[in-house]
Structure formats: C-alpha cells, structure tokens
Amino acid sequence: NAGVTQTPKFQVLKTGQSMTLQCAQDMNHEYMSWYRQDPGMGLRLIHYSVGAGITDQGEVPNGYNVSRSTTEDFPLRLLSAAPSQTSVYFCASSYRQGREEQFFGPGTRLTVL
Amino acid sequence: AQTVTQSQPEMSVQEAETVTLSCTYDTSESDYYLFWYKQPPSRQMILVIRQEAYKQQNATENRFSVNFQKAAKSFSLKISDSQLGDAAMYFCAYRRGSYNTDKLIFGTGTRLQVFP
Numbered sequence: 001n002a003g004v005t006q007t008p009k010f011q012v013l014k015t016g017q018s019m020t021l022q023c024a025q026d027m028n029h030e031y032m033s034w035y036r037q038d039p040g041m042g043l044r045l046i047h048y049s050v051g052a053g054i055t056d057q058g059e060v061p062n063g064y065n066v067s068r069s070t071t072e073d074f075p076l077r078l079l080s081a082a083p084s085q086t087s088v089y090f091c092a093s094s095y096r097q098g099r100e101e102q103f104f105g106p107g108t109r110l111t112v113l
Numbered sequence: 114a115q116t117v118t119q120s121q122p123e124m125s126v127q128e129a130e131t132v133t134l135s136c137t138y139d140t141s142e143s144d145y146y147l148f149w150y151k152q153p154p155s156r157q158m159i160l161v162i163r164q165e166a167y168k169q170q171n172a173t174e175n176r177f178s179v180n181f182q183k184a185a186k187s188f189s190l191k192i193s194d195s196q197l198g199d200a201a202m203y204f205c206a207y208r209r210g211s212y213n214t215d216k217l218i219f220g221t222g223t224r225l226q227v228f229p
Contacts, residue, residue, distance in 0.1 A: 033216065040122070042204060042221035058216060090158065092217075099146045099165060099208075102217055104158035 001026050006091050006105035013081040013112045021076040021108050023091030029103070030096045032074040036060065036087040037107075043090065049074055050096065081112045115140045117207050119220035126195045127228050133180075134190045134223045136205030145209045147181070147188045148217070152202040161203070164188065192225075200227040 007022045025032065033048035035058075045058030049068040063085060065077040074093075078085060091105040116139045126132035138147070149161040164172045164181050171179050176196075180189045192199055202222045209215040 035219075040221060042119075043219040045216050045218070048216050056216075088156070092158070099163065101148075101160045101163070102150075102158075107156050 003027065004091055004093055004103050004105040006089075006108050008108060009106065011108060011110050013078070013110065015081060015083060015112060017081050019078050019081065021078075021089055021091075021110075023074045023076065023105060024072050025074075025091075025093040025103070026072065027093065027103065028071060029093035030071070031100075032068065032091065032093045033058070033102075034064070034066065034074070034076045035090045035092065036085075037090060038087050046076065046089075078110075083112050086110060086112045115142070115207055115209065115218050117205055117218050117220040119205055119223050121223045122221070123224045123226070125226040125228060126192070126199075128195055128197060130195055131191060131193045132195055132225065134192075134203050134205075134225065136188045136190070136220055138186050138188065138205070138207050140186070140207065140209070142209050145207060147179075148206040148208070149177070149179070149188075149190045150204045150206060150219075151199075152204065152222075153198075153200070158204075162190070195227050197227050197229065200225055 004025045030051045034046040035043040044060045047066040049055045089108045092102040094100040094102045118137045145166045147164045151159045151161050162174045176193045178191045204222045205220040208217045
C-alpha cells in the first residue's frame with residue numbers, strides 16, 4: 001500500500017492564482033480530511049469528508065473548495081490564492097469509527113507571493 | 114464546540130529522564146477518543162497513543178503512557194527514559210463518537226527538546 005499520497009510536495013503561487021492540491025489513499029478509508037499547519041496554531045481543519053459525495057466544512061474553510069467523487073481521492077482547490085494561505089497542508093484519512101488512527105500524507109508546503 | 118488546549122509551547126528533557134506533556138479538552142460528549150501524535154522534523158505525523166473515554170485504565174505503549182482524568186478533562190502524555198529520537202512536536206487530539214465519524218480536533222502542539 002502507498003498509504004496517503006499528496007502532490008505536489010512544494011508549490012509557489014502568485015496572489016490570485018488558483019491550483020489544486022491532490023490527495024489519494026489506497027486503504028479504502030471512508031473518512032478524509034485536509035488540515036493546514038501554521039506556526040503556533042497547530043493543525044486546523046479545512047474540510048473533511050465521510051464518504052464519496054459527502055463533504056463538510058472544518059474550522060477554516062474560506063478560500064478552499066473540495067469534492068469527493070471517489071473513495072480514493074480528495075482534492076483541495078485554492079480558488080484565488082492569497083498570502084494568508086501560505087502554509088503546510090496535510091491530507092489525512094481513516095476508517096469511520098472514532099477510535100481509528102488518522103493516516104497522514106507527507107504534506108505540501110505552499111508559498112503564496 | 115469541542116476544544117483542545119496544550120498550554121506548554123515548549124518543553125525540554127535530559128536524555129533518560131521522564132517528561133510530561135499536558136493537554137486539556139472541553140466537550141459535553143460522553144463518548145470520545147483522545148490521541149497523541151508526534152511530528153518529527155521530517156514532518157510526518159505519527160500516532161503515539163490513543164485513549165477511549167469509556168476506559169478507566171490509562172493507555173500505555175512502551176515508554177509512552179497517559180494520565181487520563183475524565184472528570185478534569187485532562188489527558189497528559191508521559192515519556193519515560195527519553196531518547197534523542199523523541200525530540201519532535203507533539204499534538205494532542207480529540208475525536209467524538211464511536212460509530213459515527215466526526216472530525217479530529219488538534220491542540221496547538223508542544224515542541225519537545227531532548228538534551229544528551
């Protein structure tokens with residue numbers, strides 16, 4: 001199993017550009033989520049999904065869109081990048097039960113100039 | 114809304130000594146799970162230990178153990194015989210529910226330094 005994969009690993013954008021961060025998992029996990037990590041603020045939830053076709057907002061959803069057309073993929077779209085979106089982004093997945101461990105991808109470091 | 118608080122931004126410990134990282138949480142739920150994750154400089158998130166709220170017994174994984182005080186809503190992590198490889202960011206996390214999936218909520222993290 002490849003686990004949770006994220007692409008790209010690094011990205012530099014200009015203000016106003018759009019892009020999609022890719023996330024895929026091959027563990028047949030129902031639950032997938034996106035976090036951003038900023039110094040001193042821990043991991044904040046952006047969006048999450050409990051299954052294909054179902055998504056919901058987390059703590060900091062503004063400026064981001066998600067969709068879940070398949071169990072395996074959960075892309076995160078930045079609509080119009082802003083410097084405030086400079087961060088490290090993590091995708092995670094798990095089985096549905098609350099006790100289940102979240103498996104994290106390696107992260108994407110995004111810089112918006 | 115549920116919240117998780119880690120009040121120690123940084124901690125340090127001497128190799129082979131014991132250190133305790135603090136975590137408190139706020140919830141009105143009775144059924145939930147608590148986790149400690151480790152993030153070394155590689156940035157990879159690694160599960161260290163988990164605790165089911167309905168279990169009174171504190172979870173233990175080798176040198177890592179927790180002190181779970183449900184009434185006080187406290188969930189501290191004790192690392193015994195600290196090793197240089199334990200140096201990392203440690204995040205406490207909360208998740209509601211058993212069969213109904215809910216989001217995982219993280220604290221702001223504690224950076225642990227281990228000195229030889």
